[in-house]
Amino acid sequence: MKNQPFPKRFSYSLQGIRTAWQLEASFRFQSLMALAAVVLLIALRPPAIWWALLLLNCGLVLAAELFNTALEHALDHLHPEIHPAIKISKDCAAGAVLVFSLTAVGTFLAFVWSMAVRTPWPR
Numbered sequence: 001m002k003n004q005p006f007p008k009r010f011s012y013s014l015q016g017i018r019t020a021w022q023l024e025a026s027f028r029f030q031s032l033m034a035l036a037a038v039v040l041l042i043a044l045r046p047p048a049i050w051w052a053l054l055l056l057n058c059g060l061v062l063a064a065e066l067f068n069t070a071l072e073h074a075l076d077h078l079h080p081e082i083h084p085a086i087k088i089s090k091d092c093a094a095g096a097v098l099v100f101s102l103t104a105v106g107t108f109l110a111f112v113w114s115m116a117v118r119t120p121w122p123r
């Protein structure tokens with residue numbers, strides 16, 4: 001299964017995203033938030049730095065949620081019983097999603113503040 005052609009590997013990646021969308025309510029919510037951010041960016045057309053910051057934060061949250069989902073499913077399959085080590089792994093993975101979510105909210109608030117005070121867009 002290693003070193004398959006690019007289209008095959010690309011389709012596996014899309015399958016992963018589709019599966020996370022189907023199984024995880026958090027991933028659906030985060031995807032819709034990311035879509036809302038893109039719509040806002042298109043509507044307000046801020047300088048490129050805000051596009052970069054907001055898209056980067058959205059990507060980090062979604063990627064962290066995908067890793068979290070991957071880990072949860074692997075652990076549940078490999079070790080369905082309760083175990084303190086599984087708790088640590090799952091809690092840390094969820095913590096990673098929380099950290100990126102908080103930085104995304106912080107970045108979004110900075111964006112809103114920058115619009116509200118109408119400072120000239122940084123070029």
Ligand SMILES: Nc1ncnc2c1ncn2[C@@H]1O[C@H](COP(=O)(O)OP(=O)(O)OP(=O)(O)O)[C@@H](O)[C@H]1O
Nearest residue numbers: 024026072079080081082083084086087090091094
């Ligand atoms: N096998 C286990 N052993 C010990 N604790 C566990 C185990 N499975 C889950 N937990 C605890 O329950 C919490 C929730 O785990 P669960 O697998 O239900 O994730 P979830 O609530 O479905 O997360 P998400 O909403 O991201 O899908 C974990 O963070 C962990 O603290």
